[in-house]
Amino acid sequence: MTQIVRPSAFRFSSEASPRSIEEERLHRKRRLAASYRIFADKGYDLSLAGHITARDPEFTDRFWVAPIGPWFGHIRVSDLVLVDHDGNILAGEGPINQAGFAIHSEIHKARPDVIAAAHSHSIYGKAWSALGRLLDPISQDSCAFYENHVLFDDFTGIVLDTSEGKRIAAALGDKHAAILQNHGILTVGRSVESAVASYVSFENACQTQLLAEAAGTIKPIGHEVAKHTANQMQGGGDPGAFGFRPLWDRVLREQPDFLE
Numbered sequence: 001m002t003q004i005v006r007p008s009a010f011r012f013s014s015e016a017s018p019r020s021i022e023e024e025r026l027h028r029k030r031r032l033a034a035s036y037r038i039f040a041d042k043g044y045d046l047s048l049a050g051h052i053t054a055r056d057p058e059f060t061d062r063f064w065v066a067p068i069g070p071w072f073g074h075i076r077v078s079d080l081v082l083v084d085h086d087g088n089i090l091a092g093e094g095p096i097n098q099a100g101f102a103i104h105s106e107i108h109k110a111r112p113d114v115i116a117a118a119h120s121h122s123i124y125g126k127a128w129s130a131l132g133r134l135l136d137p138i139s140q141d142s143c144a145f146y147e148n149h150v151l152f153d154d155f156t157g158i159v160l161d162t163s164e165g166k167r168i169a170a171a172l173g174d175k176h177a178a179i180l181q182n183h184g185i186l187t188v189g190r191s192v193e194s195a196v197a198s199y200v201s202f203e204n205a206c207q208t209q210l211l212a213e214a215a216g217t218i219k220p221i222g223h224e225v226a227k228h229t230a231n232q233m234q235g236g237g238d239p240g241a242f243g244f245r246p247l248w249d250r251v252l253r254e255q256p257d258f259l260e
Helices: 019-041 098-110 123-129 162-173 192-215 223-232 241-254
Strands: 051-055 060-065 081-084 088-091 116-118 148-152 177-180 183-187
Touching: 019 051, 019 060, 019 116, 019 177, 019 192, 019 241, 051 098, 051 192, 060 098, 098 116, 098 162, 123 177, 123 183, 123 192, 148 162, 162 177, 162 183, 183 192, 192 241
Parallel strands: 148 177
Antiparallel strands: 051 060, 051 116, 060 081, 081 088, 116 183, 177 183
16 A cells, blocks of 8 residues: 655655764765756856855854856865855865855855855846746745745845845845845755755746746735645755755766765
């Protein structure tokens, strides 16, 4: 007899039994390197734009990130760079993306609950950001972001200093995703798995609404049902991480050199 397993019954790798500091650091770095490969596979790489960060488990004022320059599809664990909130490179070889540092350092400062943050200039998120609107609950999938994302409408050019990073972090508040007007989208999570799987879903939600609005008049889901669906999709201790496992499995099988 086949047993039906509810999502909340799953235990994700990000919620595994307690690990040592060294084991947890390696876990996060492996997921981070894999995430850059995932972004490359999905076409979320545009020139030097985009960055994913993972907070160090021991030194919480430091985070790991890929250096600027190499293609996302070539990033390995050994390529990752450790940087502190002052911009000092403490491990690995830089340079790093200055815009990425300006945004992510302020988010990590403002949100102790955030382990990872992901941002890129993916095409549908960037296109939707130009409309200056929040997403509507038009599908079961988009309900994951209902009342859980914000609009940052203060675009002032390329983010080269931490002042704009502070404004983005303030606008994000306690939410898990942001539409950066005229810029792109950003997601955060309590694990690398959560931030990255949420980014993939957020990009898909942007694509879906763009297509739906181009096709005709949308009939959005009502508030009560949208809120109920959002709550259902938050099952488990790490919302958003549900979708990471197949992404991880694929890159692990097809591109195992990211572990080097």
